[in-house]
Structures are given as C-alpha cells and as structure tokens.
Amino acid sequence: MSGLPPVTAPALAETLDALPGRLRKKVDDAVTRAAAWTVSTADGQVSVTVDEGTTVTLVLTGGVVRTGSDARCSCLLAPNCLHRVAVLALAPVHDGVDDDPAHAAPADPVDPAPSPVDAGSAAVVGEAERAGAAEPDGDVRAVLTTRQRDAADGLWRAGAAVLAAGTSGSGLVLRTALLRAVHEGRANGLHRASAAGTRVAAGLQALRESQPQFRLAELTDDLRELLTVSHRLRAGNLPAEQSADLLGVARRGYDPQAGLRLYGLCTVPVVAESGYAGTATYVVDRDGRLWTVTDVAPGGADRAARSGDTAVALGEAGLSHRELTRAGMIVSGGTASASGRLGAGKSVRAVRATGAAWTEPPLRALWEQPLDQQVGRAFAALAEPVADRLAGSDLVFLSVRLGGAATGDAVLAETAEGAAVLLTVADDHPELAYRDNMRVLGAGAGLELLVVGRPDPARRATVEALSIGVAPGTGDGLRLPAAWSGHADLGYDRLHRSQLLSGRQGPAVAGRPPATGDPALQLLRRHLERVVSGGRAVHALADDQERRLRRARLDLGAHLLAELASAARSRPRDPFGRLTGDDAETFTRAWVAAAVYERAATQALIEASWLS
Known part of the structure; x- marks a missing residue:
C-alpha cells in the first residue's frame, strides 16, 4: 500500500490499545491483507477502501495523522476494529521533528554501518563490564x-x-x-x-x-x-x-561563519537506507578543514545519479556539485553546523572562484598526513554517532600503487608506507558508476594513484574508494580528460579502458587480498545475530561453541558467550513446573555485554590491520 501519510507513534499505539484481546492475535494477519487495499486522496483527507461497504478515512493535521481519533472506519466494530490498526501500521512513522528545510541538517553522506571503536584489550574489558553489569565510575554525576x-x-x-x-x-x-x-x-x-x-x-x-x-x-x-x-x-x-x-541532540544548530575561501575536493552520491538520496560535495578551506555541501531529499539511487548535476544551494554561484568539486567558491554570510555542514540560508552570498589541484595547497596537505594518524582519526570518527562526526573526519587520503583485480570488483593496492590494502566499491547500485570504474582500475596493475576513501570498519585493511587522482611524478599511465582537473569521482565520472595507457604503468604489486576478519570473532558475531533473528528460545537450544573461542585465545569472549547461553536457558519456574515472571533482564544484559565486546574487539583488530 502506497500513498499513506505519516502517522505519529501515539496514534498507532492508541488504536492498538483500543483493540480487544481476541483481536490483537489477528492484527499481523490484518496488516498483511491491508497491503492490497486501495488508497485515494481528496479534500485534504486520505481514504483507504477495504471493501464495498468499508472505508478507513485519515484526517490530516499538517500532513500527519496525529491521534487515533484521526483514523475513522465505517465498519460496525469501529472504532475498536482491525481496519484502523492495519492502515496505520502500514503508514510511515512520523519522527515528531518539523525541521526548517533551509537549515535542517541533511543526511550524512555515509551509509550507516556498524559503529567501530578505537580500543585495546583493556578498553574492551571495561566496555563489556559496563554494558553487562557495572555502573560508570566518576566523581561528578549528571x-x-x-x-x-x-x-x-x-x-x-x-x-x-x-x-x-x-x-x-x-x-x-x-x-x-x-x-x-x-x-x-x-x-x-x-x-x-x-x-x-x-x-x-x-x-x-x-x-x-x-x-x-x-x-x-x-x-x-x-x-x-x-x-x-x-x-x-x-x-x-x-x-x-x-x-x-x-x-544526544534533536537538531544541530547552524552558526554564522566568517568569509570562507573553499576549494572543491570530491563529490560522492548519497543513498541512505531511510529513503533519502542525493549528493554530497567535500570542500576544503585555506586552513585545510573539510566542509560538506549537500543536496539530499526523498528518493533512491536514480536521484543520487542525477543530483550531481544539480545547482549547489549556496548563494547564486551557479555551480553544480560536479563543477564545484573541480572549482572553488568564496562564501560570505554563510552558516554551518558544528560538524561542518554548510547551510543554505537567505543571507548566504557566494561567487565562483578558481579551484586547486590535489597536488597543490591546501589540498596537498591531506595526503601528507602520516597513515597511522589518518587511520586513528578515521576509526575514532566511525566510533561516533553519524550526526556527530566532523565532515570528512572518517576519510583517509592514500597514495597507492595498484596490484590488479582481486575478488569481485575489488582492486588490490599497496600504500606508500608499504601496507597492503583492498579498494572496494563504495555503493553497488547499478545507476552509479562505482562498479564499472573499479573494473577498469582492476586492469591497471602498477598504476600509481591518489585515493580519497572511507575505511570499511568490518574488513581488514579495506577502503571504499570514493575518488581517485593521478599521483604526481608518475607520468600519464592514466589519461583523464582536461575538464576533470586531474581527478575522477568514482560515483559519477565513468572511466574507460582506453584511458589506461598500456606499457606506461609501474611494476605491479605482488600479494593477495587481506583477510576479512578473525574467524573466531565472526563466530561470536553469528551467535549475536542469531539471537536477534530467532530470539532467546532459539539460542537456548544452540551450541555456544565456547571452546572454539578459547582455542583462539579470546577468553573474555568465550566467557561472555557462555554467560549468554546460560542466561538464555535459565527460566524460573514455580513448584508445578510452569514458567513464572521473567523480565529477561539477565539475558539482555548478557547479550549487550557480548555485543559490545565483539564490536570493540573486531574494530581493534581491523584498525591494527592497517598499521601492520
């Protein structure tokens, strides 16, 4: 069923609470049937036709169904009927925040991923204990x-x-x-x-x-x-x-900024799981700080593929996102959030200016930072909530030599520091150019490039390549059009094999793709995901495989997994063998402790793989 307006959570809860107990058992089946009902809109109301004699009418306030009484059914059981609940259950949930679109913080240009953590073994133990049982330490209490x-x-x-x-x-x-x-x-x-x-x-x-x-x-x-x-x-x-x-905070404020001289760095497509899509352009000021200019709205990958050519919503510079990535901009009267997202208020004035090549200041300094510092910064940023990350703080800037195609559409490479890394596709939607471009680069063994990418927090020494440029002093092994200003945004610009000049590349890199992760930690992860999928009862019947974790010297992980299995199987009963009240407190705390440990241990391993 499509075309339904957003519904507040209290409205859905109110209609569900009104159902008699005998009907609550049937609510999921009713929701399944409701997917085929017809939706129509007229006079500011939405009508859902159940059958010839039954219609559910939704009354909107500000485009939202805000109370249970705003959903009205014409059947004889109304208002305590399944029809209202089924319709509201299929509608999108209103988040309760009415943002000003001119200053609302746009979706972050990263695909939500498991949040990593920069931690050693001591921090792993501490986090697991705090999540499982212990209270936080500290003299000052909020x-x-x-x-x-x-x-x-x-x-x-x-x-x-x-x-x-x-x-x-x-x-x-x-x-x-x-x-x-x-x-x-x-x-x-x-x-x-x-x-x-x-x-x-x-x-x-x-x-x-x-x-x-x-x-x-x-x-x-x-x-x-x-x-x-x-x-x-x-x-x-x-x-x-x-x-x-x-x-946390409900909404990021946008503060006035002094005059900004910005240089385009790269443009990346944005396709969020929440149903929003668009583009994000990274720019750099004179001091080397990164900022983002975004155009994100409801849509899918097709919108992301088109939005690179939309005008940048800053003043009247007349630049598209793909033009800004190779040009510059002078901004006055601008606003920005603390995380570096530039606002598009009416007071903003912007004019086009010359850009800078990646090999020129201030962009050149991004690649001069030592790799270990870049990795530490990126993984620390990936450990923060998405909305709290400084713009570009989760990116790494690498000088690499390609070693040829690896598995799938990935490309093996070696950094200037001698570390083996795997360049992978940042987004596999066919509307975007990532996959085709990585296949072209897979044929460029020995090619030396500058890369802007984002570390994959779930795989060893793996980076999602966002943009590439020709490394200075390496000749013309990769011939890019003059209009591209020396770099290609892999989500938009399409490379062709004819741009790889045969015989002009350097020596190929010998090696093999880095491993994806530790098998023992992956085993623990599968147990955690199995609980989420099957629930407590399924895990109570499973073999916890504690010995395999101990053989891998993950003693704390083995202990936490054993505690989780014990909590899943422990169900209090009365003298007659009947289950008594159990709020699942012990089981939930055991799962959280194991989950926090798995995340911290995995991210410590992944980060260390970059520095070996």
Missing part, C-alpha cells in the same frame, strides 16, 4: 530527571522484548510498544537512544515487508546501540562528561 530515567527504562524494556522474541516473533504489538517508548524518550530529551529505537522499528518493518534493503547485521548494531545507551541512561548516576554524548 542529574537526570525521574521522567528521563523512566523513559530510558522504557526504551530498555522495549528493546529487551524485541531481543527476547527475535525478528521472527516481533509483530506489530512489539513494534508499536517500541515506537511508544521512542516517542516518550524523544519527548524527554533522549535523542540518541530514540534514534536507535526508530532504526530498530524501521528494520523490523523492512523485514516484515521483505524490503531488499533489510540487513540483519544493521539491525543487530542498532539494537546494540539502543540497549547500550538506554542501559547507561536508566542508571541515573551518569558522569557529567558522558551525559551530552549519551543524551
């Missing part, structure tokens, strides 16, 4: 209100219920309970945990609708984020220095 702690506890309990049931058992009732907790959390300023809860609810809905963008790994990471943050918040004795990070 004062959270009782309502905030209650809201955090509600988010924890809603997430625990989803974890215990698994995706296979999380129907509309559990998803609505989670959305209700998200609404309460957002109303009380728990923005980071609420955002994670929203992503979990969206993941459950995507799985139910068999949407191709559903990823179990992403749902696992979102659930870990929800439970970890809400657990820390509900304790109530949060250290003051950690409160701002864990509470």
Whole structure:
C-alpha cells in the first residue's frame, strides 16, 4: 500500500490499545491483507477502501495523522476494529521533528554501518563490564530527571522484548510498544537512544515487508546501540562528561561563519537506507578543514545519479556539485553546523572562484598526513554517532600503487608506507558508476594513484574508494580528460579502458587480498545475530561453541558467550513446573555485554590491520 501519510507513534499505539484481546492475535494477519487495499486522496483527507461497504478515512493535521481519533472506519466494530490498526501500521512513522528545510541538517553522506571503536584489550574489558553489569565510575554525576530515567527504562524494556522474541516473533504489538517508548524518550530529551529505537522499528518493518534493503547485521548494531545507551541512561548516576554524548541532540544548530575561501575536493552520491538520496560535495578551506555541501531529499539511487548535476544551494554561484568539486567558491554570510555542514540560508552570498589541484595547497596537505594518524582519526570518527562526526573526519587520503583485480570488483593496492590494502566499491547500485570504474582500475596493475576513501570498519585493511587522482611524478599511465582537473569521482565520472595507457604503468604489486576478519570473532558475531533473528528460545537450544573461542585465545569472549547461553536457558519456574515472571533482564544484559565486546574487539583488530 502506497500513498499513506505519516502517522505519529501515539496514534498507532492508541488504536492498538483500543483493540480487544481476541483481536490483537489477528492484527499481523490484518496488516498483511491491508497491503492490497486501495488508497485515494481528496479534500485534504486520505481514504483507504477495504471493501464495498468499508472505508478507513485519515484526517490530516499538517500532513500527519496525529491521534487515533484521526483514523475513522465505517465498519460496525469501529472504532475498536482491525481496519484502523492495519492502515496505520502500514503508514510511515512520523519522527515528531518539523525541521526548517533551509537549515535542517541533511543526511550524512555515509551509509550507516556498524559503529567501530578505537580500543585495546583493556578498553574492551571495561566496555563489556559496563554494558553487562557495572555502573560508570566518576566523581561528578549528571542529574537526570525521574521522567528521563523512566523513559530510558522504557526504551530498555522495549528493546529487551524485541531481543527476547527475535525478528521472527516481533509483530506489530512489539513494534508499536517500541515506537511508544521512542516517542516518550524523544519527548524527554533522549535523542540518541530514540534514534536507535526508530532504526530498530524501521528494520523490523523492512523485514516484515521483505524490503531488499533489510540487513540483519544493521539491525543487530542498532539494537546494540539502543540497549547500550538506554542501559547507561536508566542508571541515573551518569558522569557529567558522558551525559551530552549519551543524551544526544534533536537538531544541530547552524552558526554564522566568517568569509570562507573553499576549494572543491570530491563529490560522492548519497543513498541512505531511510529513503533519502542525493549528493554530497567535500570542500576544503585555506586552513585545510573539510566542509560538506549537500543536496539530499526523498528518493533512491536514480536521484543520487542525477543530483550531481544539480545547482549547489549556496548563494547564486551557479555551480553544480560536479563543477564545484573541480572549482572553488568564496562564501560570505554563510552558516554551518558544528560538524561542518554548510547551510543554505537567505543571507548566504557566494561567487565562483578558481579551484586547486590535489597536488597543490591546501589540498596537498591531506595526503601528507602520516597513515597511522589518518587511520586513528578515521576509526575514532566511525566510533561516533553519524550526526556527530566532523565532515570528512572518517576519510583517509592514500597514495597507492595498484596490484590488479582481486575478488569481485575489488582492486588490490599497496600504500606508500608499504601496507597492503583492498579498494572496494563504495555503493553497488547499478545507476552509479562505482562498479564499472573499479573494473577498469582492476586492469591497471602498477598504476600509481591518489585515493580519497572511507575505511570499511568490518574488513581488514579495506577502503571504499570514493575518488581517485593521478599521483604526481608518475607520468600519464592514466589519461583523464582536461575538464576533470586531474581527478575522477568514482560515483559519477565513468572511466574507460582506453584511458589506461598500456606499457606506461609501474611494476605491479605482488600479494593477495587481506583477510576479512578473525574467524573466531565472526563466530561470536553469528551467535549475536542469531539471537536477534530467532530470539532467546532459539539460542537456548544452540551450541555456544565456547571452546572454539578459547582455542583462539579470546577468553573474555568465550566467557561472555557462555554467560549468554546460560542466561538464555535459565527460566524460573514455580513448584508445578510452569514458567513464572521473567523480565529477561539477565539475558539482555548478557547479550549487550557480548555485543559490545565483539564490536570493540573486531574494530581493534581491523584498525591494527592497517598499521601492520
């Protein structure tokens, strides 16, 4: 069913609460049937035709269904009927934030991925203990209100219920309970945990609708984020220095900026799982700081492929994004968020200026930073929430020599420091040029290039290549059009094999693709994802394979996995053998501890692989 307006979480919860118990058991089947109902719009109302004698009418306020009474059904059982619930359950959930589009923070130009962490073994132990049982240390305590702690506890309990049931058992009732907790959390300023809860609810809905963008790994990471943050918040004795990070903010403010002299660096397509797409252009000021200019709106990969040629929404410079990446701009009266996203207010004035080559200041300094410092900065940025990352802080700037095609569309390369890396496709949508360009570069063994890329936090020494340029002093092994100003944005510019001049490349790199990760940690990860998929009951019957982790010298991981298995199997019973009340507290804490350990250990291993 398409064409439905957004619905607030309280409206959906209100209609579900009104259902009698006997109808709640049938709600998921009703939602499945509702997908075939016809939607029409007239006079500011949306009508859904159930059958010849039954119609659900949605009354909109500001384009949103805000209360349960705004959904009206003509059947005899109304208002306590399945029709209202089924229609509202299929509608998109309104996030409760009405942003000014001129200053709203755009979607971050990264595909949400598992959040890595820069940690050694001591930090791994500390994080696992804090997530599983221990309270945070510190003399200064931030004062959270009782309502905030209650809201955090509600988010924890809603997430625990989803974890215990698994995706296979999380129907509309559990998803609505989670959305209700998200609404309460957002109303009380728990923005980071609420955002994670929203992503979990969206993941459950995507799985139910068999949407191709559903990823179990992403749902696992979102659930870990929800439970970890809400657990820390509900304790109530949060250290003051950690409160701002864990509470989050609803919206990033845009502050005035002094005159900016900007130089284009590269342009990348943006295709977010949330249904938004567009483009993001990275620019650099005289001091070497990176900023972003974005054009992101509802759409898919086709919009991202087209938006590179749209005009940059800064003043009246008349530059498209693909032109700005090879030119410059002088901006006055500008605004920007603390993370470096440039705003497009009415006061902004901008004129076109000359750009700079990658081999000229101030861009050249990006490639002069030592690799170990770049990797440390990028992985530290990837450990932060997406909205908190400074523009470009998760990028690395590499000088590499290509070693030829590896598996799939990846290309083996060697950095100037002698480290073996794998260049991979940043986005495999066929509308974008990434895949075709990587296949061309796979035939350029020995070619020396400058690369702008983003480390893959889940694979050893792997970088998603975003843009390439010819390395200085290497001749013309790669011949680029003069209009490209010495670099190609791999998401937009299409390379051709004729641009590789045979016999002009340097010696090829000998080697093989780096391993994707540690097998023992991947085994632990599969156990965690199995819990998210099948729930507590499935894991209770599984072999925890603790011995394999101990043989790999992951003793803490083996201990946490054993604790998780024990908690899954431990179910309190009364003298007659019947299950008694169990809030799944121990089981959920055990899963969170194992999940935090797995993330920290994996990211420590991945980061170390860059520096070997």
